[in-house]
Amino acid sequence: MLADPTRRRVLDLLAEHGTLTVGGLAARFPDLVPSGISKHLMVLRAAGLVTATRQGRQRLYRIAPDVLTTALLPWLAKYAPYWSDALERLRGLVEDGEAPA
Amino acid sequence: MLADPTRRRVLDLLAEHGTLTVGGLAARFPDLVPSGISKHLMVLRAAGLVTATRQGRQRLYRIAPDVLTTALLPWLAKYAPYWSDALERLRGLVEDGEAPA
DNA sequence: CCTATAGATTACCGTACAGTAATATATCTT
DNA sequence: AAGATATATTACTGTACGGTAATCTATAGG
Numbered sequence: 170m171l172a173d174p175t176r177r178r179v180l181d182l183l184a185e186h187g188t189l190t191v192g193g194l195a196a197r198f199p200d201l202v203p204s205g206i207s208k209h210l211m212v213l214r215a216a217g218l219v220t221a222t223r224q225g226r227q228r229l230y231r232i233a234p235d236v237l238t239t240a241l242l243p244w245l246a247k248y249a250p251y252w253s254d255a256l257e258r259l260r261g262l263v264e265d266g267e268a269p270a
Numbered sequence: 271m272l273a274d275p276t277r278r279r280v281l282d283l284l285a286e287h288g289t290l291t292v293g294g295l296a297a298r299f300p301d302l303v304p305s306g307i308s309k310h311l312m313v314l315r316a317a318g319l320v321t322a323t324r325q326g327r328q329r330l331y332r333i334a335p336d337v338l339t340t341a342l343l344p345w346l347a348k349y350a351p352y353w354s355d356a357l358e359r360l361r362g363l364v365e366d367g368e369a370p371a
Numbered sequence: 372c373c374t375a376t377a378g379a380t381t382a383c384c385g386t387a388c389a390g391t392a393a394t395a396t397a398t399c400t401t
Numbered sequence: 402a403a404g405a406t407a408t409a410t411t412a413c414t415g416t417a418c419g420g421t422a423a424t425c426t427a428t429a430g431g
Binding site: 329 | 405408410411
């Protein structure tokens, strides 16, 4: 699941920006095609790690707020050594009591 | 090809140890089964990046010496940003004119 | 209102990599 | 020398991820 670097980067970007559209996310992955990002988002959504809200024809994705503390961080703690530094910022966000937008 | 982290790590280990058996390599990959390592070695061998010599029932693998300077390093230079620091040591080895055993 | 376009998702397919099990080859034991 | 064991490879299979193309939904334009 989160073993996939692309999905970790997606979470990282969402943590950083608070909210992003599929296209906005896809633009950050020059080597991937948007439908690929969409598929990753579907997986993340099925896992309850992100939520989406329609906004016209776009869809705004964000990290599921409650999941941050209950699921993601424990997971992070366990596998931290294998991860990119980027996600560490996510931990920082939470430790400051700051909900990611 | 070398986009695969396992293969990069294999090359790294060979650069570090000079020579290793399949089992010796496999022991460094607790999450992989030996046949998997063997398959990676086959790929690397087909690509001419490593060579093997029999030693009883084991097989000693090493980085193909001439390939180091002619193929691997240019490749490294191109994709360096995506790589682990570990392989940087390989570059160091060569710049010191040191053939990896 | 009907068509065209934008954004997102889904359907379908190919490839790469991992595992288990089977197979080859060499060494050891008796 | 024959069988048992060690080491490595191969055969076969499943799964995950990526791409292209088709589809869905919403907006924009005439």
